[in-house]
Amino acid sequence: MQNRMKSTLILAGVLVILVILAIAGDRARKERRNPGEPLYPGLQTEQVSRVVVSKDTVRVELSKSAEGTWLVASEGSHPADMTLVDKLLEVVPKFHTRDLLSENPEKQELFEVTDSLGTEVLLEGSGGAQLAHFYVGKQGPDFMSSYLRPAEGKKVLLVPQYLKSTFDTGRDTWRDKTIFSFSQDDVTRAELRPAGQETIALAKGEEGKWSIVAPESLTVKESVWTSTLRIASNLKCDGFPEETPPLAEIGLDPPEQEFLVEMSDGRRDVLKIGGEDEASHHHYAMKGDDPTLYFLSKGRVSTLVRNLDILREDVPPGAEHDHSGD
Secondary structure, eight states: OHHHHHHHHHHHHHHHHHHHHHHHHHHHHHHHHOOOOBSSTTOOGGGOOEEEEEETTEEEEEEEOTTSOEEEGGGTTEEBOHHHHHHHHHHGGGOBSSSEEEOOGGGTTTTTOSTTTSEEEEEEOGGGOEEEEEEEEEEOTTSSOEEEEETTSSOEEEESSOOHHHHOTTSSOOBOOBSOOOOGGGEEEEEEEOTTSOOEEEEEOGGGOEEEEESSOEEBOHHHHHHHHHHHHTOBOSBOOSSOOOGGGGTBTTBSEEEEEEETTSOEEEEEEEEEOTTTOOEEEEETTOOOOEEEOHHHHHHHSOOHHHHBSSOOTTOOOOOOOO
C-alpha cells in the first residue's frame, strides 16, 4: 500500500515537472518566434513637447510651455489636468511589438484602427520632431487590452492595457479643474458669507480646536466643519463656462456668496460665488482676482458656504438638516 502511494506521488511529481517544462518550452518558442521590441525605442516622456489626439471631429492639442507646464492649446491654452497628461505620457513608451496580431490591411476595420475609425495620437518633440504616431482601436477580447496600429505601417498590435480612458477625446475637458489645493492643518482662520446673510468667522485656537467667533462666539459642530475643510482643501470645479459674461450680470460683481480660508503663513484663498447659469443650473465662481470662471453645482456650494444653524453645535430644532447634495 505504501509502495503504491509512493509510486503515485512520484508519478504526480513527474507530471507536474513535465507540465512546467512544456509551458516554459512553449513560452520560449513564442519568444524566439516573435521576441518583439519596444514600439518606440528610446522614447522618454521629457522629450515630448506636443500631443495631438483626434477622433472624428474632436481634436485635443496639448503643448508644453517654455516653463515646462502643460497647457490645453485647443482650449484657450489653459493649464492641463496633469493626471490625464501624465497617464498618457507614461503609457506610450511601454508599447511593445511582441503581441503582433495581423499585417493584413483588410482586418484593420475589424479592430477599428483605420484612419476613420481609430483615435489618432501624435507625439512630437522639440522642433516638431515626430516621436510617436499611432491609432488606438477598440478594446481587446479580455476588456483590459486594446488594439493599436502604428501609423507608419500595417501592423496591428494587441496592447495589454485599456486605452480608451487614456486617449478619450469625448471627455468634457482636459483642463485642470482644481480651484483649491491646500492642507487642512495649515488653515488657521475662515470666513463664510452665505447669500443674504452676515459673515460667519471661524478661528483655530489652542490644540487645533475650532470655534465660531462671529457674528457671535459659539461652539462649532466639529464633524460639519471638518467635512467642510476637507472638501475645500481639494476643491475641483464641475466645468467651465464657454463664454465670459459681464461679472455684474452673473452675480460676481459683487459676489453673492464667499468662502475664505487663511493659512498659517498668511496666504489667503478666496472663492467668490455668483448666481446660477440658466442652462446648466450651476453657480458661477471665481478664485480671488483670477479671471477664470468656474461652474460649481448647488450641492458643492452648499457644502462650502454653510449657514450658522448648520455650523453651530447647539442647533435649533428643525434646522439640523444639511442640504449638502452633490
